[in-house]
Amino acid sequence: MANQKHLIGLLLGAEEDWPTALEALIAGLGPITGPGGTRHEITSERVTIEPFNLRDPVRQDLVVDRLAYWYYHPREWLKKAALMDDLYLLNSPFTFQSMEKHSAYVALMRMGMRVPETVLVPYKNPVDNVRWAYTAAKYNQSFDLDAIAEGLGYPLFMKPFDGGGWRGVSSVKDREALHAAYDESGEMLMHLQESVADFEVFARALTIGPETMVMKFQPDQPMHNRYAVAHDFLDAETGKEAITISQTVNAFFRWEFNSCEMLVKDGIVYPIDYANACPDVAVTSLHYYFPWAMKALLRWSAYCVVTERKPRFQVDSDPWFAIADDKELDYKSKLAAYQSLADDYFETDRYLEFVDTSLGHVDELVLDWIDSDAFRRMLTSTIQQTYPPHEWDKFEGHFGGLMDMWIKDERIVQGKASAPVEVAAESVSASSLPADGVREE
Missing domain, CATH: 3.30.1490.20 (ATP-grasp fold, A domain)
Structure with missing residues (x-):
């Protein structure tokens, strides 16, 4: 049987770094085996903006959108493609208005989250x-x-x-x-x-599909230092709550590529910003965490097209608010119920099985590419487009060192290198599904 072919489109603005990375990883993915032994081939292309007939079919099976929140023409193409052609979208243009923060505040307040x-x-x-x-x-x-x-x-x-x-x-x-x-x-x-005075931790969680990375964020630092490399800055219970809040807002609004900001004080998590149509995934921002973001985006996109996951664009608030309004449930019980709804929406168990059986080679694929000359050329190009010439050498050393640290840690995780027990434990936490920054107890 011939391979089934799937095309992933990238609808982009000024970004070059992560699209270059994702394109290279898709090209290196090779044929993958889906449910029932079917064989699949995935390719990518950058979407262009041009006149379109509302009845014209689309080529793509899935589009990662980074543009339509700000521009009407590509937004209306996405709406047309979703309604007419069942195009799978990251993210849904039908809930863009909720990404103005206000609706998200209201929804999470109703669900009992500690929004200031x-x-x-x-x-x-x-x-x-x-x-x-x-x-x-x-x-x-x-x-x-x-x-x-x-x-x-x-x-x-x-x-x-x-x-x-x-x-x-x-x-x-x-x-x-x-x-x-x-x-x-x-x-x-x-x-x-x-404000939340004297908070202890500012956490930013990036969620792609059912995967979440919780990172320690330092908003007062320059962008290249805002994401701190820290693997145990939250205890297990607080980290789990941060993951649930992030995945709850995404599943509620049908967002599948979003970031959430939270403050933590005295063990209480305060969500303060959790609606980002184009979350930051620049290599010069995420650095150490950039490979994880590319893995998650590659895996979730592959899962959606290979399994023919049906897109759901409209918000269904009833099951969420039924939990929110249940006076018999305390906060922890509601969080558990929200997580269950989020897992159902993202098909988390099925997704993890697919990753294990069909995408087991992705970890090695990403490690090899991050350790390649092609990645270093992309990193150098991004540095030179972002910073003035007199800072190029400084940032080559800064970001190069952080990526070398990730490569070293990832080799330990994949069993390709040995390390002291305490280092290995941190590294496993860094790459585990679904979150980093969580201290097991």
Whole structure:
């Protein structure tokens, strides 16, 4: 029987590093055996933007989208392809509006997550719309911004309800800073959100399909230092909660490639940002964790096309809110129930079996490529596109050293090198499914 062929499309903006990596790994994947002994061949291409007839069929079986959140033309092509051609999408364009943070805050609050208190305030400057001017004059109630801020407590954060990439985020320490930030917000619609003072850990979880990597994040550092290489900064219970929160928001909104930010204090996890249409996967950001992201994206994409996983674009809140509203369940019981729903959505058991039986060679494939001259050329190119020439040597050493550390650790995990017991234990944690940063107890 001839191999079944599957095409993965990459809908891209300015990124070159991770697409180059994923394309190389797909090219090296080779034929894989699916359920029932079927044979499959996967290739990739970059999607171009051009006029399209709404009845035109599409070539791709799955598209990884990094563009349509910001641009209408590719977004409408994705919608057409999903509705007309059953194209599998990472992520669904039908819930993009929920990726403006506001809906995600509300949903997780309803589900009992410890989202900090948040208030939406009207525009500082009315939007440029003649109808809005009339409506605002007639119906907008005056409000006391100072009273709202005092109710939340200083310091607090002001941030756009549809923010991304830290755009428009202000740390507000007093009344003067509050009014300055509000004046600068202009036509942006803003949240005021209480802060979690003296938090112990800032964690960022990247979730691709049913795989989650929880990383220690240092937002005050330059981008190249924000992801700290740390394998045991959360205890097992807190790490499990971080994974469940991340996978819950993804399964609820039908997102399959998303990141979630959380603060941890006194064993309590506070989700603060968990809606990112294009989560950061740049090699100069993730560095040590970049190979894991490429593995997870490769594995999940292969699983979806080979098993012909049916895309589900519409949110079904009923089963989630049934758990949320069950007064007989405490917080831990609700988390367990949410995780079960997430596992059902992502077909986690079936996925892990597929990875074990059909993609067992991916770990070695990724290790060999990260240890290749091709990867080093890609890394050098990315450094030279990102940093000024006088910093090239510094960052070659910085990122090269981090990737060499990953290669060393991965060789230990794969049994290709030996190490002291304590090092080997950390390395196993770093590569395990589904999370890093979790300390077993």
